[in-house]
Every structure is written in structure tokens, then in C-alpha cells.
Amino acid sequence: MPEKPTILQRQTVAQSRLFRAEQLDLRFSNGVERRYEKLCSGGPGAVLMVPMLDPNTVLMVREYAGGLEDYHLSLPKGAMDKGETPEQSANRELKEEVGYGASKLDYLKCLHLSPSYMEHKIHVLLARDLYPERLAGDEPEPLEIVPCNIDDLLALTMRDDVIEGRTIAALFMARAWLARHG
Incomplete structure (x- = not known):
């Protein structure tokens, strides 16, 4: 299994009553850097x-x-x-x-x-x-x-x-x- 990428930066970019969106700046083990966005969960599931x-x-x-x-x-x-x-x-x-x-x-x-x-x-x-x-x-x-x-x-x-x-x-x-x- 490959090594997990390093999180260089994490920040909330949007938030509503129901959703929160985060931006992740990542560096993969091969040196490639990418920006990901994700919707975050607001509770236990x-x-x-x-x-x-x-x-x-x-x-x-x-x-x-x-x-x-x-x-x-x-x-x-x-x-x-x-x-x-x-x-x-x-x-x-x-x-x-x-x-x-x-x-x-x-x-x-x-x-x-x-x-x-x-x-x-x-x-x-x-x-x-x-x-x-x-x-x-x-x-x-x-x-x-x-x-x-x-x-x-x-x-x-x-x-x-x-x-x-x-x-x-x-x-x-x-x-x-x-x-x-x-």
C-alpha cells in the first residue's frame, strides 16, 4: 500500500447549516502536490x-x-x-x-x-x-x-x-x- 500523502495545509472554505467544505493541500510520496476539496461530516454518521x-x-x-x-x-x-x-x-x-x-x-x-x-x-x-x-x-x-x-x-x-x-x-x-x- 502506498504511503499516505502529507497534509501541508487544511482550511475551511465554506460552511452552511448542513455542510462544511475543507480545502486540503497535499504532497504525495512522489513529490506531486495537489489541492483537494471535501465535504466534512457534521456528526457521528x-x-x-x-x-x-x-x-x-x-x-x-x-x-x-x-x-x-x-x-x-x-x-x-x-x-x-x-x-x-x-x-x-x-x-x-x-x-x-x-x-x-x-x-x-x-x-x-x-x-x-x-x-x-x-x-x-x-x-x-x-x-x-x-x-x-x-x-x-x-x-x-x-x-x-x-x-x-x-x-x-x-x-x-x-x-x-x-x-x-x-x-x-x-x-x-x-x-x-x-x-x-x-
Whole structure:
């Protein structure tokens, strides 16, 4: 593995309520210097859950996405609160977004979104043995809960309204995990 570049300078170049951008001046081991910019994470990360109502039914949510300026179908997700484990965050977010808690949470993987220029990470968890429980959430409008059949995963992920890469990756990981571990 190559030697990590030396950080010559680091500075914040932009900041908003949600984002902070940093500029990094780097020197690589071969002497080449480059300037990188990256979006910095503002907290401990986020969680994305694959809630299985039964062995074949995954609960998805239809919600508005500002980046798309439209609605799309995705898995429930949310920011981790300071001091929470991924499992605690996942159970809280499930209750807020889909009205269920999970008796079983299986940690699948930590994904990084565009690691070339973002620090953002999201923990993917499989949620099973669901039970009804609702907590108040922070969504601006009620989310539509959409039960989907995971058996034909290719058809599900090829739908025009299923476009988020994290959701698609998590669905495939969950289905493979379930096939192996039941």
C-alpha cells in the first residue's frame, strides 16, 4: 500500500447549516502536490435500515429529496445522535420513519458515499422481528410506507422511483445475508 500523502495545509472554505467544505493541500510520496476539496461530516454518521416485515417484505419509504426536487422510494435512514450506537440509532429511526421497532438488528456494513470528496459514512443494518411502535420524527410531512417484495430484487431496484445507490446496495447485501443466515 502506498504511503499516505502529507497534509501541508487544511482550511475551511465554506460552511452552511448542513455542510462544511475543507480545502486540503497535499504532497504525495512522489513529490506531486495537489489541492483537494471535501465535504466534512457534521456528526457521528448516519444509519440506513433494511426493515423486513416478513421474510419476503421490505418496508420502504417514499419521501421528498431536495437534491432531486422530487419524490423517490428508498430505505429508512437518518442521522445518528451523539452517544448513540448504530443499533440504537437504527431502532429510533425505524420508530420515527416506519412506525416499527426491531427485536433483531444485524449490522451489515459501513458504506462511504463518494469517498474521493466526502467524509460522510452510513451504517447499514438489517432489521427483523418488527413490532409496532411509533416515535415522533423530524420529517416535514408524513412518509408513505411502501411494502415491497424482495424476492425479485432486480425488478425492485430497476423501478424508476428507486434511484438511490445506498438503498440499492443495502437491498442486495440484505438479500445475500438473509440467504446465508436466514
